[in-house]
Amino acid sequence: MTEDERKEKLRQVQSRLEEIEELVRKSAELTGLSTDEDTEMSDPTEMSKPLPNCSFEEGGLSFDFSKAADANAVGLPLFFHKNMQTLQGSLPLPIFNKLWQQAASDNHTDYKKSDKEIEKYRGHPFPGEWSQSRFEWNENFDTLVEMCRRVYKYYSFANALEIHKKNVIRIFKDQRSWVIAFRYDLTIRKATFAVRNPNDKIPNPALEPTGLVDEIYYAARAQGDLNLDDNPYRKGGPKFGRNPYADITSDPSSSNSSQGNATSGQSRPYSSGRTQPRSQGPYGNYKGKNFNPSYKRPEGNRSDNFKGKGKEKM
Secondary structure, eight states: OOHHHHHHHHHHHHHHHHHHHHHHHHHHHHHTOOOTTTOOOOOHHHHSOOOOSSEEEETTEEEETTSOOOTTOOOOOHHHHHHHHHTOSOOOGGGGOHHHHHHHHTOOOOOOOOTTSOOOOOSSOOOOGGGOOHHHHHHHHHHHHHHHHHTSOOHHHHHHHHHHHHHHHHHHHHHTBHHHHHHHHHHHHHHHSSOOOTTOOOOOTTSOOTTHHHHHHHHHHHHTOOSBSSOTTSTTSTTTTBOTTSSSBBOHHHHTSTTSOSSSOOBOOOOOOOOOOOOSSTTTTOOOTTOOTTOOOOOTTOOTTOOOSSOOOO
C-alpha cells in the first residue's frame, strides 16, 4: 500500500467515526438522554445532607447521633431479654458472663413456636448455676447489677441487688462456707424472679427471710459442705459431678449445660446392688398371653433315632 492509499484509508475511517458520533447525538436528542459531553460528574459531598448531631426519630425508631457505638456493649439473647424486661422467668446468673453473651450473639437460632407451645430457650447453651466458682459468681453478679441499672433502668432494684450481695458475703464470712452463701443467693434470686400473677409485685431481694440461713446450714451440713472457700461442685472441684442437693452422683455433662436442669444435673439411675435374676429363655421373662405354667412337654412316642437339627443320636 502506497502512502497516498494509506492516507485515503485513514480519512475514510475518520469520516465514518464522525458519522457514528453524529448518529449517537441525534439518538440522544430523540430519546431525551444526555450525551457524555453534557454529563458532569457530581460531587457526593454536595448530594448528601449533613448528619444531625442530636437525638431524633426516623422510621418509627429513636436515634442518638451524638453518641458513638459502644464496642463493649453485648446484650442478652431475645428470650432472656424479655425476662429481664419483666424481671421474671428463667434468669440464671451465668448468662451475665460477658464472654458467654459474646458467644450467644454469634450463634443465632431461629425457631417459630406454635400458639399452644410454651416458649423455651433454644439458643446458645449456657452453663448451670453450680458451674460457677466464687470469683465467677462475683463477676456475673456485678454484670447483672450493671445491666439492671444501665440497660433496663431499674435503679432501685439494682440497689437492692447490691444489698443482697452484701448479705451473701456476710453469710459466707459468718458461716465459713461458700456453699451456704451461694445456696442462699440462689434461693433468693429464684424467689425474686419467679413467675408471678399479673397483679403480683416484685419482692425485695435485700430482705433476709427469717430462718432461711439456718435451714440451708442444716442441709449443707448433711452434705458435708461446711468450711469451704469455694464451690466444690464446679468443674475441677472435689465434688464435681455430684448433685448439690442429694448425696448421689450426677452426670456432669447435663449438670453444667442448659439442656438439663439449670441448677443440678440429672441423677444416674438408682441401683440397689442386688443381683438381678437372669432372664429365662431367649425372650427374657416374657411368657406370652397363652403361657401355661402347668404345661409339660410330652415325652412319649419319641424315637431314639430322632434326627433333629443337632447331632444325630444313634
